[in-house]
Amino acid sequence: MVTQKSAPIPRMSADARRAQVLDAATGAFARTGYAGTSTDVVAREAGVSQPYVVRMFGTKRDLFLAVFERSTDKIKQAFRAVLEEQPFDHEDDADWARLGAAYTELLADRDFLLVMMHGFAAGDDVAIGAQARSCMGEIYDLIRGTGCPAEQATGFVAHGMLLNVMLAMRAPEHVGESGALADMTACAFGDEGISAATAG
């Protein structure tokens, strides 16, 4: 048997590979946060070597910032879509329901919400903190763009934070254990949101 030339290992374009690593990193950071996630598990879940991950993004922090930005971009984009889709009347409950529904739909991408949450929690890191505050400010300004009073915008964002926290503490998987959790899950997500969150 002649020495067989092993099949050439297929390669990816840099962009595709970068996206793949970003996906893996999003999942990992969503689960275990910034400090709790190693570049090694990101690499393993992306199917590449650990040094490659580091070299692609420079540092672990830069990787997280990229993941954070991509996640929050999706979230902001979802809000913008609702707000631009048709005129928004901040005194009309139906319009707020549409905005809330955009939130609920984000549960399909629960990792994005969790990454955002963990970015907020990692605010002790100077670079992450700055980006977190900037993100929060942009979202708030987006809501205020409807012309609603500050209290209404704050209340909406506050419910969003509750949703993030409930997700982070794995509440959807434990709604059955406590009426309180069930209540808050229902309130934060809307009733139709529960099934989506539980399925995820």
Added chain:
Amino acid sequence: MVTQKSAPIPRMSADARRAQVLDAATGAFARTGYAGTSTDVVAREAGVSQPYVVRMFGTKRDLFLAVFERSTDKIKQAFRAVLEEQPFDHEDDADWARLGAAYTELLADRDFLLVMMHGFAAGDDVAIGAQARSCMGEIYDLIRGTGCPAEQATGFVAHGMLLNVMLAMRAPEHVGESGALADMTACAFGDEGISAATAG
């Protein structure tokens, strides 16, 4: 010069030392969260050796759980104090203002709020997640004990979560940089809360 007997190093009672370590750990976990805090920095800030910290609590996780429990106990106690102090009418705005003020006063112990926040964020850890959900449920039930509707309790808790997030992202130290941050800080804390948070 005769060999001098070095002054005997004074010792502490186990309880006092434990309290000291818990204090240090509270500060450290408040800053950098569960995964981001090493038992070594806790030990240094408590003025004891690292192995001693570990042996006192068993594991780092157990230490965090102790810190988390102590923090959330203080928070629940603050709410209970307000609710038992005088009859609470959930249709009276003044009563809700009293409850909100209890929150604001907790800013003096901002570390407790941050520890709670980081406990919520570390929900991926099974033990921490369970305790986080339990804590959240208890607080919610406490509020519901006023007889208020679920939406009202959820809204109150949601504002608390916003406050936690704002603290975690160091918003109080940066209110000047963004009107949005200033708005949310004011809304979440109440106007008198800002100075307390900024001073901390």
Added chain:
DNA sequence: ACCCTAAGTAATCAACTGATAACATGTCAA
């Protein structure tokens, strides 16, 4: 005086972490 428990430390360890350097190999343009 003595000893025994409780309060601590120093020494050490294996595993993990983020990062660097050196090397290997597809792939495309000229």
Added chain:
DNA sequence: TTGACATGTTATCAGTTGATTACTTAGGGT
């Protein structure tokens, strides 16, 4: 064809981390 660049890997490293073991010594009771 060939060479240069882009896509990757293996090897390695110094620092950190949580935890264990063995040792030290203060201080109260008898």
